[in-house]
Amino acid sequence: MIIKPEDLAGSGPGGDDPDPRGKFGVFGGRFVPEALIPALDELAMAYDKAKHDEEFLREFDHLLRTYAGRPTIITEVPRFGEHAGGARIILKREDLTHTGAHKINNVLGQALLTRRLGKTRVIAETGAGQHGVATATAAALMGLECVIYMGAVDCERQALNVARMKLLGATVIPVHNGSRTLKDAINEAFRDWVTNVDHTHYVFGTVAGPHPFPMMVRDFARIIGVEARRQVIDLIGRLPDAVCAAVGGGSNAIGIMHAFIGDGDVQLHGYEAGGRGLESGEHALTLTAGSIGVLHAARTYVLQDEEGQTIESHSISAGLDYPGVGPEHSWLKDIGRATYHGITDAEAMDAFALLAKTEGIIPAIESAHALAGALKLGRELGSDATILVNLSGRGDKDMGTAMTYFGL
């Protein structure tokens, strides 16, 4: 087995699970309609039972190994590292999983839970389409009805993923409200859930939303960091100096960071989408420029105006284009355990091209934000440093954007 009970957090040494109400410090909780509370209670109980259940762990482990392609490898990228002040850069290759991004880990866990809950239908929101594709994939595998909500703008810029979801048997519903991106897709998924909760499970795609999602999604993604920690120690004989990941909602970031939280000497860096820059107002700098509020059922940092209305975010990467963030990241920021920075569209696209040219790996534009962060961090930390970067997904889906951006 690659997964052990202690690999799902909670029984781990960090002592960093939320309280029974789902609070990480002041963040998190359950700001949902009363109608959803019984379903969330049921889900929390089912998950708590499952994570201590040998049979569930065996099923999850089996799917991770024989379907998702775990463990994923790590790859050292010295030619790319030359541009990062000579620092040793190591990539955790979530891009090599089935469906091409880290989202599959969470989705397989939740699909197994859906079956345990006796539900026959799953819904999900998606931004870049990766979580939608992963959910449609798991639904096909397990014979579940699947409906995906996707902002109309995202449907356009990620047309390939829309086609993939349809081929996998899912119904894709374009959302035309509000900013027509991820935030509005989540709103619409909540409306579906409150109506169909008796037979529907909402496969939430990131570490946000109401308790137990931030904890549960984290636990299912946590295997990324658990594997990477062992692999880096095997390779270099010690822990890395820093761990870098892109942050939209924050699932790939918490997935790789969480196993290192107890390692006080390992710096944790999250990179948000800076879009056209902070001053432009067109960005998704939730943790770096937002304020505390409640969005999508959790108290967390939010991009909001002086009246408390949510501000529409911007990013060249659909997966990071979100004005909220998972509550555990808000907590890690406030206690100073993790540091969050902005990476502009231009910086991300430079790193995207650089990795392709120096190492023959085309990353997702989301992941390119972490790569751009690692370039800066490497120059700060110097050539003795080792930096682990979560390469959360592959860039095939982004070729349309890249063709336009680079005039290919």
Add this chain to the structure above:
Amino acid sequence: MTNPTLAAGEVERHLRARRDGGRGLLMPYVTGGIAPGWTDYLSAFADAGADAIEVGLPFSDPTLDGVTIQRASAAALARGASTRRILADLAGLPDLGVPLVASTYYNLVLHDGPEAFCAALRRAGVAGLIVPDLPVHEAGELMDVAAAAGVEPALLASPTTPPTRLAEIAARSRGFVYAVSLMGTTGERDGLAASAAELAGRIRRVSDRPVLLGFGISTPDQARRARRHADGVVVGAAVMRRVLDGAGPDDLRAFIATLRQALDQECDRSG
């Protein structure tokens, strides 16, 4: 709950008095700032026999609202509506003789802090509050400061709420208990959901507080049926569809009057 009326605030006292007088309670809703002169709708509601009036403070992400109130919220925000401006409009109104109940999502309550928010409501003459994304176990920080400010937050109960939780909601709710008639979002429906009667009955068995049924109640006939199980009804989307279609205060006065009449007939019948 030995003597609930003793601690009851203005909204609850008002609704209890009318209910105990045999009247079916009617609370129409309007999205604040939806049109120039929007407060004329409030006077029309009061004239037509409303017992309380719900004023929505629009939020950019109304996850519990169906298409009609989503459209109304977006239209109001596009016109520049904000909590501050809506409350300023309300503060300028003469006494309508019925309590005003604000409704909004928790982010707007939290924005300046629940204490400042409740004080602002009170200054605008608003005595009640509905926050649909604030379940009872998250409501602690609001309930205390609201009580101090003289604002009564009504909690929502749903068809799936288990018995012990329902008792807690009914006990901690202020003003009235908002019974959500069905599993779903706000919006008009063809008939009254079967779950409505059962939920209202369950609340009434554990509490003497007024029970208002809302979500999907859109016609005089549905109001009449709802009245058989609850103390009254909340009508939102059916009002806002008409407003969005261009209906003015006089049109809405006529519509609310048909609901009033239906509730009165049902009272006569059952009385």
